Amino acid sequence: MKNPYVPMPVKLKAVRLENETGDLKTFDLVFVNSGDAENFKFVCGQFAMLSINGVGEAPFGIASSPLTKEVLRFTVKKYPKGVLTTALHNLSEGSTLGLRGPLGNGFPLEKMTSKNLLVVGGGFALTTLRALTKYVLHEKNRPHYGDITLFVAARDPGEMLYKDDLAEWSKRNDIEIVQTIDKPVEDWPHKVGFAAPVLKDLAPSAQNTTAVVCGPPIMIETCIKVLAGLHFPDEEIITSLEMKMKCGIGKCGRCNIGSKYICKDGPVFTYKQLKELNSVTV
Amino acid sequence: MKTIKKDKINTVLDFLIKKYQVFGPVQKDDLVVDFGRIQNGAQACLEFSNTNEPAKKLFFPQAETLFSYTGSDAAQVSELKPEKPRIIFGMRPCDAKSLSLLDAVFDGPDYKDPYYIVKRKNTTIFTLACRRPRSNCFCDSLGIGPFSKKDTDVFMADLGDRYVFEPITPGGADILNKIPGLENARPTDAERLKNLRSEAESKVARKVDLDNLPEKLARIFDHPFWDGIHQKCLGCGICTYLCPTCHCFDIVDEQKDDKGRRIRIWDSCSYPTFTLEASGHNPRATGKERMRQRLMHKFRYFVENYGEIACVGCGRCINHCPVGSDLIREIENINNLK
Numbered sequence: 378m379k380n381p382y383v384p385m386p387v388k389l390k391a392v393r394l395e396n397e398t399g400d401l402k403t404f405d406l407v408f409v410n411s412g413d414a415e416n417f418k419f420v421c422g423q424f425a426m427l428s429i430n431g432v433g434e435a436p437f438g439i440a441s442s443p444l445t446k447e448v449l450r451f452t453v454k455k456y457p458k459g460v461l462t463t464a465l466h467n468l469s470e471g472s473t474l475g476l477r478g479p480l481g482n483g484f485p486l487e488k489m490t491s492k493n494l495l496v497v498g499g500g501f502a503l504t505t506l507r508a509l510t511k512y513v514l515h516e517k518n519r520p521h522y523g524d525i526t527l528f529v530a531a532r533d534p535g536e537m538l539y540k541d542d543l544a545e546w547s548k549r550n551d552i553e554i555v556q557t558i559d560k561p562v563e564d565w566p567h568k569v570g571f572a573a574p575v576l577k578d579l580a581p582s583a584q585n586t587t588a589v590v591c592g593p594p595i596m597i598e599t600c601i602k603v604l605a606g607l608h609f610p611d612e613e614i615i616t617s618l619e620m621k622m623k624c625g626i627g628k629c630g631r632c633n634i635g636s637k638y639i640c641k642d643g644p645v646f647t648y649k650q651l652k653e654l655n656s657v658t659v
Numbered sequence: 660m661k662t663i664k665k666d667k668i669n670t671v672l673d674f675l676i677k678k679y680q681v682f683g684p685v686q687k688d689d690l691v692v693d694f695g696r697i698q699n700g701a702q703a704c705l706e707f708s709n710t711n712e713p714a715k716k717l718f719f720p721q722a723e724t725l726f727s728y729t730g731s732d733a734a735q736v737s738e739l740k741p742e743k744p745r746i747i748f749g750m751r752p753c754d755a756k757s758l759s760l761l762d763a764v765f766d767g768p769d770y771k772d773p774y775y776i777v778k779r780k781n782t783t784i785f786t787l788a789c790r791r792p793r794s795n796c797f798c799d800s801l802g803i804g805p806f807s808k809k810d811t812d813v814f815m816a817d818l819g820d821r822y823v824f825e826p827i828t829p830g831g832a833d834i835l836n837k838i839p840g841l842e843n844a845r846p847t848d849a850e851r852l853k854n855l856r857s858e859a860e861s862k863v864a865r866k867v868d869l870d871n872l873p874e875k876l877a878r879i880f881d882h883p884f885w886d887g888i889h890q891k892c893l894g895c896g897i898c899t900y901l902c903p904t905c906h907c908f909d910i911v912d913e914q915k916d917d918k919g920r921r922i923r924i925w926d927s928c929s930y931p932t933f934t935l936e937a938s939g940h941n942p943r944a945t946g947k948e949r950m951r952q953r954l955m956h957k958f959r960y961f962v963e964n965y966g967e968i969a970c971v972g973c974g975r976c977i978n979h980c981p982v983g984s985d986l987i988r989e990i991e992n993i994n995n996l997k
Contacts, residue, residue, distance in 0.1 A: 378773045382725045382910075382921075386733045409733075430728045431914035434921070435937070459937030473731040594940075621936045623910045626770035629926070630907030630956070631934050636963035641769065 381626050384428050384475025385413040389468055390448055397535025400455045401501050402466050403440070405448035406476065417479065419443055420486065421508040422617060422645045425478030426625050427451065432464040436622045436640070439479065440504040442511035449476070452504050452538065480625040481644045484509055484589065484615065492587045492613075493523035497600055499530040499572050499592025503538045505617055506591050510546065519551060526553045526581060530572035530596065533558050534565055555579060573599035583609040590616045601648055611649035618644050660844035661835060662821040669700030671838055675746055676700070679783075682717055683748040684710055697748070705749055705817070708791040709973065713903030714754035715761060717747060718778045721900075725774070725910070727920040734921070739777040746834070749787040749815070752807035753798045753971040757903030758784070759810045763965040764906050774923075783830055788816035790859050795974030797865040797987060803971055805863060806856040818851055867987045868994055869958070869968060875993060876959040880951070884996055888989060889946035891982045896927035898976035898984070899953065904961075904969040907933070928952045954989070 386409040395401035404427075408414035419425075419439060428434035441450035455466040468474070484505075494513060498506040506527075513522050527546065531537040537556065547554050557568035557575040568575050572592065581588075588609050590600050597616050604614050618639050620632040627641035635654035637643065646654075663671060675681050676697065683703045685695040692707040694717060726734035758779070765775035789796075789805035798804060808814045812831030816823050823844055826832035835841070879885075899905040909926040912919055926933055929949055935941045943949050961969035970986075977985050 378771050378776065380736060380773050381770050382774075382923075383734045383736055428912075428921075430731050430921075431912050431919045433912050434910060454938075456937040456939075458939065462937055475734070620942060621934050623908065623923075623926075628764055628770070628772060628906065628908075629910070629923075630928065631926075633952075633956070633960060635955075636960035 381477070382624070384426065384434070384477045385410065385417075386473055387449070387476045389470055389472045389474065392468065392470055395452055395501075395538055397533075400466075401452055401536075401538070402455070403450060403452045404465065404468075405441075405450050406474070407448055408476075409473065414446075417449075419479035420483035421512045422484035422505045423479040423481045424505070424625075424644060425449070425451075425476050425480060426622075427453075427461075427465065428475040428477070429461065429464050429468070430475070433461045434475070434477075434623075435459075435461045436480070436619075436625055438505035438508075438617070438644075440507045442508050442515065444512060444515050444517070450507075452501060454501050477625060480640060482642065484617075484645050486512070489587045490521045491523065492585055493582075494525045495528065495581050495586055495588040495604075496526065497528045497530075497572070497576065497588060497590040497592070499596040499600075500532070500536070501538060502591040502593065502596075502617075503529060506589065507539050507542060509589065510552075511542070514546065514549070514552060523585065524553070525551065526555065528555045528557075528572070528576060528579070528581075530557045530575070530592070531559075533560065534562055571599075572596050573603050576600055577603045577606070580607060583607050583613070587613045587615060590614065605648070611652060612647045614648035615645060616648065616651070618646060660848060661824045661838075661841035662818070662844050662848065663824075663841050664821050665817070667840060668705065668822055669703070670840055672697060672700030672703055672748065674838055675748070675834075678743065679746045680741055680743045681746045681748055687711070694747070694750075703748065705787060705822075708793050709751050709753075709789070709796075709975075711975075712901060713757060713973065713975065714747060714750050715757060715903050715906075717745075718758065718775055718782070719761065719765070719906060719908075722922055722924045723774060725921045725923055727918070729919075730917045739773055741778065741781050745778070745782040746785060747782060748785045750784055750811070751789050751973070752786050752805060752809070752811070753789075753796075753801075753803055753973040754903050755784055755786045755810040756798075756801070756803050756807065756971045757973075760904045760961075760965070760967060760969055760971070761906055763967070767965075783812045783834060784810070785813040785815055785824075785831075786811035788814065788856070788859065790817055790855060792859060792862045792864075793974055793978065795865060795977040795985075795987075796863050796972060797867055797974060798972035799860060799863040800865075800867045800869060801968065801970060801972040804856075805859040806852075816852055816855065818848065818855070823848055823852060865974075865987055867990050869990070872990060872993065873959045873962040873968070875996070876955055879993065879996055880955075882996060884993065885947050885951045888992075889950035892929070892946050892950060892984060893982060894929045894931065894946060894949065895981060896929040897979045897981070898986075899927040899929055900925055901975040901979055903971055903973055903975070904957070928956065954993075958990075 623629040627638040765772035
């Protein structure tokens with residue numbers, strides 16, 4: 378019987394600051410045991426539990442594509458009261474930590490094939506959406522999808538995640554990238570305004586399109602409303618939810634929305650599913 | 660069926676103790692009987708109504724080490740299998756039923772919980788029929804009943820002068836066959852058992868109608884009822900700790916110098932910190948959301964996930980609530996909501 382509570386040892390290969398505020402760091406991890414690396418098969422949208430001995434454990438979305446074998450990437454926001462997130466930010470390269478997973482269901486990539494994709498990400502919730510974008514843009518996968526639009530919202534330019542990726546993707550002609558920040562800033566060449574109104578002005582077509590929306594709860598809520606107004610069917614609006622988790626396997630009892638556990642039955646849900654579960658109320 | 664004189668029951672336990680780790684009801688103080696390890700037969704207290712704490716702690720302890728470690732080294736998991744197979748002697752049928760509900764969570768179709776499963780697989784249950792239901796017992800309403808023979812390996816009942824044993828599973832029968840000194844039941848014992856059963860069932864005084872509860876709960880998530888029900892709750896969590904079916908837990912690290920361990924401990928949906936995130940966001944911010952979660956989980960979500968209500972009618976949550984919250988009355992109030 379596999380013990381689902383025991384983490385695999387991983388080494389912190391590289392860590393870097395992700396934003397100007399300095400509370401976001403991106404961690405590239407490698408498995409200590411080659412067997413673990415081979416067995417770790419995941420899909421975009423899944424998450425893993427990261428832990429530090431003596432500190433604790435918490436769930437984080439996987440930000441690297443499953444097709445990138447070299448490292449597993451996570452971006453973690455440090456909270457003043459977050460014991461583990463603070464300890465993670467204090468780790469130096471070469472440190473050992475624990476990883477359990479992959480956990481959760483991931484994005485329904487099969488169902489999304491031959492569709493146009495509208496990827497909407499806000500704040501630091503871009504993590505699993507980065508994995509998704511990397512994945513669908515891979516030369517093996519790109520032909521299976523229609524038009525791809527990546528819509529990214531951040532408080533200000535300094536808070537925009539994955540700037541290297543955005544720069545690289547912006548050079549491609551097979552993905553449209555829309556960036557918006559909350560307030561005007563000098564020399565900002567992109568859009569200005571909160572995610573929902575900018576998305577409304579952009580008015581993406583719902584025609585044969587799946588929208589994937591991740592972000593702070595208020596952004597998810599407002600953007601879903603915009604998309605519904607643009608006639609996106611409820612089952613074509615996909616989101617990924619977060620809640621405090623301990624076990625990650627549907628037993629510790631805290632991350633449920635209705636009868637569904639975000640850890641095990643999610644974190645990815647369609648708007649249709651959420652409506653049936655008393656919306657996003659827990 | 661086999662029987663033994665009541666004053667000989669210690670010899671049965673003494674026999675079992677040689678081959679098994681035996682746990683049974685022991686007198687903790689003047690008022691409290693709880694499960695404990697029995698090292699000799701005389702320690703068992705079989706004259707009791709029910710244990711203070713439910714039997715779940717023998718399979719899902721209040722605190723349990725998942726693994727230990729040194730520094731940042733990889734996790735070391737101890738042998739999970741008990742040194743000897745275990746017998747729980749004298750569990751009430753309500754608690755036995757709770758194990759089948761916990762099985763659905765810890766030994767379900769997806770993720771298996773080895774800590775729970777290994778204990779469960781290495782344990783034989785001897786239930787003791789309940790002749791002394793307490794004033795807040797309502798097991799009958801859950802389809803269990805004080806003389807239920809389900810979810811056990813050996814069924815026992817107190818006939819007054821003797822205990823009767825009835826094997827329920829092949830494993831239970833094997834053990835029973837090896838116990839020396841048991842006599843065959845008398846021809847009149849079956850009738851006696853039937854009468855005692857009726858008598859016990861008539862003592863389960865409280866009833867509650869659960870037939871339409873899951874469907875009803877599905878319709879009242881946003882009902883103003885929830886604004887009132889939690890008002891007197893202190894959030895102490897005793898209803899969940901003493902509930903035989905509550906299974907929520909926390910996982911925490913403990914460390915001294917470079918030696919540490921990751922443990923899981925009972926947690927409760929009644930606590931504000933249960934869902935409090937590092938960001939400060941708490942999706943169940945007030946007692947209203949927490950009370951709703953507790954009742955919805957037991958009577959609706961568990962039904963949707965596992966097909967059964969997560970309650971066995973033991974009445975512990977009612978008996979021990981410091982502010983006199985009464986689950987049965989709350990359910991009646993929900994049943995009466997328009």
